[in-house]
Amino acid sequence: MIAFERIALIGIGLIGSSLARDIRAKGLAREIIVSTRSPETLRRAEELGLGDRYTASAEDAVRGADLVIVSVPVGASGAVAERIAPNLKPGAILTDVGSTKASVIAQMSPFVPENVHFIPGHPIAGTEKSGPDAGFAGLFKGRWCILTPAEDADPVALDKLTQFWQALGSRVDTMAADxxxxxxxxxxxxxxxxxxxxxxxxxxxxxxxxxxxxxxxxxxxxxxxxxxxxxxxxxxxxxxxxxxxxxxxxxxxxxxxxxxxxxxxxxxxxxxxxxxxxxxxxxxxxxxxxxxxxxxxxxxxxxxxxx
Amino acid sequence: MIAFERIALIGIGLIGSSLARDIRAKGLAREIIVSTRSPETLRRAEELGLGDRYTASAEDAVRGADLVIVSVPVGASGAVAERIAPNLKPGAILTDVGSTKASVIAQMSPFVPENVHFIPGHPIAGTEKSGPDAGFAGLFKGRWCILTPAEDADPVALDKLTQFWQALGSRVDTMAADxxxxxxxxxxxxxxxxxxxxxxxxxxxxxxxxxxxxxxxxxxxxxxxxxxxxxxxxxxxxxxxxxxxxxxxxxxxxxxxxxxxxxxxxxxxxxxxxxxxxxxxxxxxxxxxxxxxxxxxxxxxxxxxxx
Known part of the structure; x- marks a missing residue:
């Protein structure tokens, strides 16, 4: 099942690289774009064959992507949103995997264009390891993923993102960010x-x-x-x-x-x-x-x- | 290697029953006597075939034993020592596996006859489970066992107990109880x-x-x-x-x-x-x-x- 034509992964650590492996394994996207600021990590992601294209530029990565997943430390969310906002495709779904939600929403929302569906998320999964080598397919299987959509979130986009996580084997719950x-x-x-x-x-x-x-x-x-x-x-x-x-x-x-x-x-x-x-x-x-x-x-x- | 003719195990929970299985597996005793106050646990120990003889009476269990291992909650140490003391065999080694040492020594020492070698011990091993079904052979492998002998402890007895734990795969350290x-x-x-x-x-x-x-x-x-x-x-x-x-x-x-x-x-x-x-x-x-x-x-x- 091709759920998305193009998925952009901003950040390729434990969570980002596990997503990349799972998206590939389950055929959820025709094309995976991998982006991270660290040249070393980007090179490693390429060696591991995690995506189809690799770029140090988040703004380039999101061009034409139907789903953008931001997997960076929560303190960097605002800066990432500011950089990618101008290039987000109208109708795209923008989500994240951050461990805090009210702060991420406060940081990112001001930059998100009106025609982009921003649905914050948080998969309750992980290990103590970090970096692209630490990720693995199946990390999200049987775990919960919490989505914290705004009250006026588009139900179709919410449904699509829910199905995406379910395809990774997760159970999905929604709740208020606070x-x-x-x-x-x-x-x-x-x-x-x-x-x-x-x-x-x-x-x-x-x-x-x-x-x-x-x-x-x-x-x-x-x-x-x-x-x-x-x-x-x-x-x-x-x-x-x-x-x-x-x-x-x-x-x-x-x-x-x-x-x-x-x-x-x-x-x-x-x-x-x-x-x-x-x-x-x-x-x-x-x-x-x-x-x-x-x-x-x-x-x-x-x-x-x-x- | 038969290290002891008769070993008495007082208490047959996670630690006691793991000891029983390991002693049997490694042939460290000709005879294993299992004792616990709870009739139900004693019956279960017998069903599991953990020993050669079973008795609810700790004082009977220790008769003729060359090694007595007390594996009970530390608060019960004194009462056990008082009960078994009159029947301890001259020259026997008496040890325990309690998680606290100064208190166990204070509770037990007053009852220990002079001709018995009391060498307190504590294997740094376990799981969150309890009872005779929770024990298993190999629990002590690669783990440390701390012995806290008195300064005037008999070196031969100390050596024998050290070799016993080493035979279970443990590394042995000695230190002061405090x-x-x-x-x-x-x-x-x-x-x-x-x-x-x-x-x-x-x-x-x-x-x-x-x-x-x-x-x-x-x-x-x-x-x-x-x-x-x-x-x-x-x-x-x-x-x-x-x-x-x-x-x-x-x-x-x-x-x-x-x-x-x-x-x-x-x-x-x-x-x-x-x-x-x-x-x-x-x-x-x-x-x-x-x-x-x-x-x-x-x-x-x-x-x-x-x-």
């Missing part, structure tokens, strides 16, 4: 910030050496290091562009942690047991919803055994 | 407490529904739910029995989080970028040290693809 930002603040931004923070804390200790932290990390700590190995530019931008929702969730988290800390200090085993019990159910629900693997330890031992 | 408790507070206890806390926070929100949290958990949150699905009794006991070290690490963590929160509030991108960059190195070191898999996303996609 609500998206609150949801993601708790399910994604706070976990990453906490992971970065605890890894930083461990790195700074005087009483425990770094080699001890590394050596004994299989007791829990290593789980956090995966999220804390994510792309620093991307996550700096997320923190700066979803500030209010993140600060709200951080306040809730710290309040709850103070309660837990107090229970530990005063030896209130019942309170600890109550919390430690009810959190088990959430994991079970996540596995039942197909959003994580059931295997113990994320199935790591299966990989370990290959040693 | 230092162990500080190391584990940062690499294991704090990560679990933080994971339990964030899952609790998400569960309590009014603005984001539980089904949204579950649906979009693949964006980071699901990683924390694994640790937060760990055994509540075990973790309640850890919190109560390593209180001072945990409170110290919690204070450090909260201090660092306040700094990060302030950087987010004031839009200090450079500070965020600096932290988010240096944490990447630690993950790399952990992978190089063989303490985590290199595959993106813990290799989850390999399992996903089996769908």
């Amino acid at each position: 609500h998206h930002d609150k949801v993601l603040a708790i399910v994604s931004h706070l976990p990453h910030i906490i992971a970065y923070n605890i890894v930083g804390t461990a790195d700074d200790l005087e009483t425990v050496t770094e080699s001890e932290v590394i050596q004994y990390s299989a007791s829990g700590f290593r789980d956090f290091t995966r999220l804390a190995a994510s792309d620093p530019t991307m996550w700096r931008d997320v923190c700066l562009h979803n500030r209010d929702a993140i600060l709200e969730m951080l306040a809730r988290f710290s309040e709850d942690l103070a309660y837990l800390q107090r229970a530990i200090r005063w030896g209130e085993g019942d309170k600890l047991f109550e919390l430690f019990s009810r959190t088990r159910d959430i994991r079970r629900s996540i596995i039942e919803a197909g959003q994580d693997v059931e295997a113990a330890d994320f199935g790591r031992h299966a990989l370990d055994d290959k040693d | 230092h162990h408790d500080k190391v584990l507070a940062i690499v294991s206890h704090l990560p679990h407490i933080i994971a339990y806390n964030i899952v609790g926070t998400a569960d309590d929100l009014e603005t984001v529904t539980e089904s949204e949290v579950i649906q979009y958990s693949a964006s980071g949150f699901r990683d924390f739910t694994r640790l937060a699905a760990s055994d509540p009794t075990m973790w309640r006991d850890v919190c109560l029995h390593n209180r001072d070290a945990i409170l110290e690490m919690l204070a450090r963590f909260s201090e660092d989080l306040a700094y990060l929160q302030r950087a987010i509030r004031w839009g200090e991108g450079d500070k965020l970028f600096e932290l988010f960059s240096r944490t990447r190195d630690i993950r790399r070191s952990i992978i190089e040290a063989g303490q985590d898999v290199e595959a993106a996303d813990f290799g989850r996609h390999a399992l996903d693809d089996k769908d």
